[in-house]
Amino acid sequence: MNIVVAMKEIPDIQQIRIRNRKPVTDDVPRTLGNIDKNALEAAVQIKEKTDSQVIVVGVGSSEVEDTFKEALAAGGDEARLVVWDGELESSQSAQLLAALITKIDSVGLILFGEGSGDNYSSQVGSRVAQILGLPQVGYVNRIEIEGSTARVTRSLEDCEQDLEVALPAVIMVSSDINTARIPSVTQILKAGKKPKEVLAANELGVAIPAAQVETISNLAPEMERRQISVKTISDLVKALADEGFGGGR
Amino acid sequence: MDFNLSKEEILIQKMARDYAEQAILPVADQIEKDNRVPDDIMAGLAELDLFGMTVPEEFGGAGAGYVPYVLAMEQIARVSSGPAMIISAHNLGLGALVNFGTDEQKAKFVPQAAKGEHIASFAFTEPGTGSDPKQLTTSAVRGGDHFVLNGTKRFITNASYKGPLVLFAIEAESGQPTAFVVEKHCPGYSVSKPWSKLGWHGGDLVDIYLKDVQVPVENVLGKIGDGYPILQYGIAFGKIGMNSVALGTTLAAFELAVKYAKEKTHRGQPIAKFQAIQMKVAEIAGIYESSRWLAYRLGFLANNTKNYREFAKEAALAKWVIARNAQEATRISMDVHGSYGLMEDYEITRIYRDAAMGPQVEGVIHMQQVILAGDILR
Ligand SMILES: Cc1cc2nc3c(=O)[nH]c(=O)nc-3n(C[C@H](O)[C@H](O)[C@H](O)COP(=O)(O)OP(=O)(O)OC[C@H]3O[C@@H](n4cnc5c(N)ncnc54)[C@H](O)[C@@H]3O)c2cc1C
DSSP, rough: OOEEEEOEEOOOEEEEEEEETEEEEEOEEEEHHHHHHHHHHHHHHHHHHHOOOOEEEEEOOOOOHHHHHHHTTTTOOOEEEEOOSSSOOOOHHHHHHHHHHHHHHEEEEEESSSSSSSSSSHHHHHHHHHHTTEEEEEEEEEEEEEEEEEEEEEOOOSEEEEEEEEEEEEEEOOOGGOOOOOHHHHHEEEEETEEEEEEGGGGSOOOOOOOOOOOOOOOOOOOOOOOOOOOEEEEEHHHHHHHTTOOTO | OOOOOOHHHHHHHHHHHHHHHIIGGGGGHHHHHHHOHHHHHHHHHTTTTTTTTTTTTTGSSOOOHHHHHHHHOOOOOOOOHHHHHHHHHHHHHHHHHHOOOOHHHHHHHHHHTTTTSSOOEEEETTBBBOGGGGGOEEEEETTEEEEEEEEEEEEEEETSSSSEEEEEEETTTTTEEEEEEEETTTTTTEEEEOOOOOSOOOOOOOEEEEEEEEGGGGEEEEEETHHHHHHHHHHHHHHHHHHHHOOOOOOOHHHHHHHHHOOOOOOTTGGGGGGHHHHHHHHHHHHHHHHHHHHHHHHHHHHHHHOOHHHHHHHHHHHHHHHHHHHHHHHHHHHHGHHHHHHGTTTHHHHHHHHTGGSHHHHHHHHHHHHHHHHHTO
């Protein structure tokens, strides 16, 4: 079977600077989201136990082909990519990804991270499942493939659920499913030689819905130092309590 | 002139940084205390192909060349110099084998070493000299189909590990330095207990005792009596690794200074607000950048040079500047830390000790300047 892993090209969060409360993303190198790397690792582990191929898919900037070398180094066998310059909201990404995935034969499993490394809106996986008419399970921290079903554990706030889902299915993994492996020098150098297909959005033959959500502003939360000085421990305890901390008094 | 790193280079740099932070950092203190790199770290480095980066694929290496090598080594040394010192000396011994070995020698010694199953060494220094080949005393006397080696080698990196050793001795008939491939721990080979070094803890450093060690004639590397070119190659190419270690130290000194300047407060504000501290940070930033481009460029030259004499001059220049820069950067970073920087609980102490090593190894700074001036004033 083919295991598809959808990964999002994002700016390297660690290199983003905040100026006037706005993120400055110009010239920030592109990378892939961390939880997406867990999804890829989950796919590679399944591949090692079953007879399957891992195909990574993504929509990204003109650099997307370069960005996805990281995924091909970390165990992806093949990449199918769409170039899209500009903003994309979840519904649009989902439409493009679903169109990409439809072109892939014998897909058994479609893996997503539970949220992207930048916006973390956690929508795209569910939307793709909806478009493709497939079952979906979120917050998964264990996947076991048994024939044509997957047994998964879903980690919820106060319980863990074991579920069985018929394949093909969409599964969104959480970061605690595994530790993504670090690719070796050889794997990195061979990544660029693995098969890949890079398409323009209009080559997919789907209509991309118009954006429905407008970003009005995107500002970092303001952190204010209160500059409260205290002279005694009890003053400190009181000051903390006044701010809503220290409930155990 | 393109100063951009390729995507592959960026990924290799990131790989080394990730491994250093995830696997080496948690045991960095242990490496400092035990003066030994744990076996699982050695295995992890091997799995990432870090022992075979510069070895061509046909001999089991990754064929990545020297630029990725510099990038990866910098990131490892940033966290712990010991593992980086091991890789550097290994790469030096292995490089000599790849460059000067016969096909049979390469087939026999290189693949396992490129995979990190064997660790290579390069042994020139003796109790009497670390800079002057004319003063070598280790002897090689022919006896039929083998040579008999006797002598002592001092301060040899990786000599405790199993694997090939490129060793220089005076061949009796020619009276000239000659390179031999010795299999470490063969009969007659023994080592001292590890030297307790000021810095670069974890890097394996011992003396070698050779007592009637028999080496088959086919283990002569290059020609009998013609060890100089191999020595020259080694001394020059070994500096690529040493420079990367010093560069990693400089990067750590910079990062530690920035971190401390932002964290430490006086009268409610971080010391980073003081201009005196700002100037120190700016100074280390400049030092790091100058080292960085020299080190990366030397990697680039190593990939492209065929003229070892020209390369030796470039390596000598880069070596003395980068080694000295590391010391300067750590000293300034120490100033940013104040008295806390003198306490072993603070990482800057390790960096400070590590920085003291570069100027004295792989040819002391003076020797580099002698090489360089000799060329300029020729
Ligand atoms: C951690 C570490 C790892 C090492 N690994 C190896 C290894 O793997 N293989 C190996 O062979 N060696 C190794 N060495 C040895 C090292 O390379 C030598 O010690 C070094 O080259 C200096 O040699 P020396 O100590 O004999 O100094 P000397 O050559 O005695 O120099 C001492 C001082 O004399 C001055 N001096 C000497 N000759 C001249 C001259 N002609 N002109 C001007 N000034 C001069 C210099 O200023 C120098 O500071 C290692 C050393 C260390 C500390």
